[in-house]
Amino acid sequence: MVTLKTMDSSLISFIILIFIYANVYNRSEKIFMHNKLFIYMIQANMVLIIVDILAWVFNGLPGTLNLISNAGFNLLLYILVPVAPSLWVIYAHFHIFRDEKRIKKVTRVLMVFIAVNAVIAVMSLSTGWFFSVDAQNIYHRGEYFWVHVGYCYLLLVYSFFYVLINRRLIEKRYYYSLLLYFIPQTIGSSIQMLFYGVTYNWTGMMLSLLIIYFNIQHRGLNTDYLTGVYNRRQMDGYINGKIRNSSDGKSFSAILIDLNDFKSINDKFGHETGDEALKDAVSILRKSLRLNDFIARFGGDEFVVIMDINNREMLEQAVKRITNNIEEFNKSSLKPYKISFSMGFDIYDYNSQLKLDDFFNHIDILMYNNKKSRDSLLT
Structure with a gap:
């Protein structure tokens, strides 16, 4: 199976994320909003890797239990995938305005779209809109798979241009890193969408998080954790x-x-x-x-x-x-x-x-x- 040939990239990404997570989580600065959001993004990437691997593990195996597992993990994947780019939108907003009240408003709006996506994903179990699993327990992309993908892309594109438009409000040392996040994530997702069976989406997400870690989060060693200015x-x-x-x-x-x-x-x-x-x-x-x-x-x-x-x-x-x-x-x-x-x-x-x-x-x-x-x- 093609996916099993690229599964190692997901496992390597998962291991790298564990090291980043351990480093960030053990810092005292984790109580502050930008660190909380970054931790949530790492956790989302790790969960998505696990769910995606499990979905492929059960794909094609005979038996009712395997069929239920295959459909269940794919359903969970379609529900959870938009969470990652939504967290990125929130993270970008916070770095532009540093306003927690504004973040709560943005989060409420994003939750509405996540809920709508989740409802359509559940309905796909019977309609096949986003995906389907046939009688031989084989996963297939649905007729409206592109709607789900387009929604996730739209979140990334929105955050890219939102950072670009508000560049005057962003510290120069952070601006280019916030823009660069878009590139590995988009490339990885595009490869996965165009070439069915490969799993470079999560590798792209991990590389995007690495950019943020080294250029923004890791700089916490040189900054005052309370005010965000240099120490x-x-x-x-x-x-x-x-x-x-x-x-x-x-x-x-x-x-x-x-x-x-x-x-x-x-x-x-x-x-x-x-x-x-x-x-x-x-x-x-x-x-x-x-x-x-x-x-x-x-x-x-x-x-x-x-x-x-x-x-x-x-x-x-x-x-x-x-x-x-x-x-x-x-x-x-x-x-x-x-x-x-x-x-x-x-x-x-x-x-x-x-x-x-x-x-x-x-x-x-x-x-x-x-x-x-x-x-x-x-x-």
Whole structure:
């Protein structure tokens, strides 16, 4: 049987998925939405591989029990297949907007289509619309098999163009990976559809997940799991590189930011609300800066912004945008707290030959002076 010749690709894909799953699941960051969604995608791929293998194992074997098993596993396959691309749509949406409420709305819409597909799949047991199993226990594609396939393709195509249209809202380091997911999955599915009996759909799905794992999920080692910005380790390496590559005509700017009254927010409203305040602070920064500007969480309530700017006026304009967006947030937000920043900022002077720690001590003093000025105005 042709399928048995390509079954090894599904088994290899399954083994690779086990290793990815074990690595992702053991991380503490799995409690966050993007990691949960990625885990669900891995689980969906693994379940589909198992169900598909079982469907082919019983195909053609004599006996009523084998016939029931063949029809049952194929039915389960047709019900579950759209779950995988639907999860991808949700994952892409989350990386664009980072809005869990929006994700719930998208999920509800997708569940309606999944339910309709499931109903048609069940009806196919008697109508043969999606598939049929004949008296000799041989599986056949149904007359409307293409409707099921088209629905799954449509989910992938939709997510591809949705990412493309919203590219300005996506961090550059994630954008191309989100687009590339489409390619292995589509190629694998197309081969399986055009050449009956081969099973490269799940291999394509696994390769797509590998792209996301190495380029988005695995980067969690270099990012702050709460806010999604870079962590201190990545920041040190990045700034040291900037210092090494600086010259008379090429430099960079840094802004050191302290979230004012963060302790009082935690004490008054609880740590969960405090975490919300940190996320809001990052949202304000992202809204104020360019996609290629580097943002890192420096400490508990401190952030660092690195920009390829060596012009004082442009640097002050960036700081002004941050200030304006803070004011806009505080006016429109229904949160029980107000956001306020103390900021120290400057352009790195190549001729000074300052090391990383010395440069940061310099902008830390500027931030401290800014905080003192703010406190004196409040008293």
